[in-house]
Amino acid sequence: MQDKLIDIKNEAVAQILAAKDARELEDIRVEYLGKSAGKLTLLIKKLPGLPPEEKAIVGQFANEVKQTIEETLQAQKKAIQKEKEANIAETEKIDVTLPAVFPPEGHLHPITKTLKEVYEVFKFMGYQMITGPEIETDEYNFTRVNMPKDAPSRDAQASFYLDTRNSKIYPGEYLLRTQTSNMQSRALERIRPPFRVFSPGKCFRVDDVDASHGFEFWQFEGILIDKNITVTNLLGTLDFILKSLLPGTEVRFKSGHFGFTEPSIEAMIRCTICGGRGCPYCKNLGWSEILGSGMTHPNVYKAAGIDPRGWTGFAFGMGLSRLALLKNQIDDLRVLTNSDLRILKQF
Ligand SMILES: [Zn+2]
Numbered sequence: 225m226q227d228k229l230i231d232i233k234n235e236a237v238a239q240i241l242a243a244k245d246a247r248e249l250e251d252i253r254v255e256y257l258g259k260s261a262g263k264l265t266l267l268i269k270k271l272p273g274l275p276p277e278e279k280a281i282v283g284q285f286a287n288e289v290k291q292t293i294e295e296t297l298q299a300q301k302k303a304i305q306k307e308k309e310a311n312i313a314e315t316e317k318i319d320v321t322l323p324a325v326f327p328p329e330g331h332l333h334p335i336t337k338t339l340k341e342v343y344e345v346f347k348f349m350g351y352q353m354i355t356g357p358e359i360e361t362d363e364y365n366f367t368r369v370n371m372p373k374d375a376p377s378r379d380a381q382a383s384f385y386l387d388t389r390n391s392k393i394y395p396g397e398y399l400l401r402t403q404t405s406n407m408q409s410r411a412l413e414r415i416r417p418p419f420r421v422f423s424p425g426k427c428f429r430v431d432d433v434d435a436s437h438g439f440e441f442w443q444f445e446g447i448l449i450d451k452n453i454t455v456t457n458l459l460g461t462l463d464f465i466l467k468s469l470l471p472g473t474e475v476r477f478k479s480g481h482f483g484f485t486e487p488s489i490e491a492m493i494r495c496t497i498c499g500g501r502g503c504p505y506c507k508n509l510g511w512s513e514i515l516g517s518g519m520t521h522p523n524v525y526k527a528a529g530i531d532p533r534g535w536t537g538f539a540f541g542m543g544l545s546r547l548a549l550l551k552n553q554i555d556d557l558r559v560l561t562n563s564d565l566r567i568l569k570q571f
Contacts, residue, residue: 225267225270225274225278225282226282226285228267229264229267229282229285229286229289230289232256232263232264232267232289233289233292233293236252236255236256236263236264236293236296237292237293237296239252239255240252240293240296240297240300241296241300243300243304244304245304246301246304249297249300249301249304252297253293253297256293257290257293257294264286264289264290264293267286268286268290271283271286331569331571333560333568333571334548334551334552334554334560334568334571335442335544335545335548335560337548337571338544338547338548338551339424339442339444339544341469341551342422342424342444342469342544342547343424345464345465345468345469346422346446346465348468349420349461349464349465350420351420351421351422351446351448352419352420352421352422353421353422353423353424354407354410354411354414354415354421354422354423355423355424355425356401356404356406356407356410356423356425357401357406358400358401358425358426358428359386359398359399359400359401360398360399360400360401360406361397361398361399362396362397362398362399364406364409364410365383365399365401365402365403365405365406366378367527368406368408368409368524368527368528369405369406369408369409369483369484369524369527370483370484370521370523370524370527371483371484375483377481377482377483381402381403381429382429382430382431383399383400383402383428383429383430384399384400384428384429384430384439385398385399386398386399386400400427400428401425401427401428402427402428402429403427403443403445403541404423404424404425404427404443404444404445404541405445405484405539405541407421407423407425407445407447408445408447408484408520408524408539409524409527409528411423411447412449412524412525412528412530413528413529417449417450417530417535417537418449418450418451418535419447419448419449420446420447420448420449420450421446421447422444422445422446422447423444423445423447424442424443424444424445424544425442425443425444426440426441426442427440427441427442427443428440428441429441433558435555435556435557435558436557437557438545438557438558438561440561441543441544441545441546441557442543442544442545442548443541443542443543443544443545444541444542444544445539445540445541446461446465446539446540446541446542447520447537447538447539448461448537448538448539449520449535449536449537450535450536450537451534451535451536452536453519453536453537453538454536455487455489455519455538457538458489458517458518458519458538458540459477459489461538461540462475462477462489462491462515462517462540463475466491466493466514466515469547469551470493470496470547470550470551473493473494473496474493474494474500475491475492475493476491476492476493476494476511477489477490477491477492478490478492480516480518482516482518483521484518484520484521484523484524484539485517485518485519485520485521485538485539486518486519486521486522487518487519488516488517488518489516489517489518490513490515490516490517491513491514491515491516491517491540492511492512492513492514493511493512493514494510494511495509495510495511495512496512496550498510514542514543514546515540515541515542515543516540516541516542517538517539517540517541518538518539518540519536519537519538520536520537520538520539545557545560548560552571554571
């Protein structure tokens, strides 16, 4: 009987020391010490059948075996736990000498960058920035800037009118603004003259999309209202803005026609493609039109409820998208509305 106990002890201890995790240890415990069918338990159950003198000695030995198995189980359990903790510490150890991993960094869109430059130039001249609605009424977009319903100049700005069926809104009352000039009347209403403001934003016109046309583009409008303002002030302002935004450019003015200004003036810059020699882009003129401007028409003041005899001023509108193309040497307007990161990363 004692030999059997020794075998069980050796067998159990060997298995315990080879165990790799807590579950294995539990299986071993059940195998030897399990209440109903444990190998040691079954042997101990036979003790009462032994002769009295043998019973005491074997009984004590059996207890020692049981104790040894239990202690070895406990010790191995601790050892496995310790090893596990050491492994975790090893994998989580930080090597401070390794080069850092930087998250990928984005950058500003060409339009945003250009807008920031425009903002700085206007800030320098003491202009405030204002913004207005992209969904505009026909009245603010056209009528109030001296483009009444029958004005031929409206034809040049084919518009996206909102579908107002099933509503009480009169058809043709709301549209996506075709120009930032809608801000002229809104500024006159909102701010008491004298003032100087500029207003950038998106505009929309019905157009076939190609390299130089899109249905969505950015513009900015400059508006100045004060006393004794003359065309000379306007020309000086435009010259300063264009030369600040496009360093090294040459500027030229010619007369134009816009409903909301009288007289109207167009600014031209030396063609950036051919440098003035003449090319298809500038229609062989060597110059390309960059903005429209003029002295604010008295009807615009009247539409906003201001007496035109008291005030003089000017307004001008320029393509911000166009400016972004010129500044970044991009020859296709569609690049600016493209979401392909491989293209945008170049700027
Ligand atoms: Zn040219």
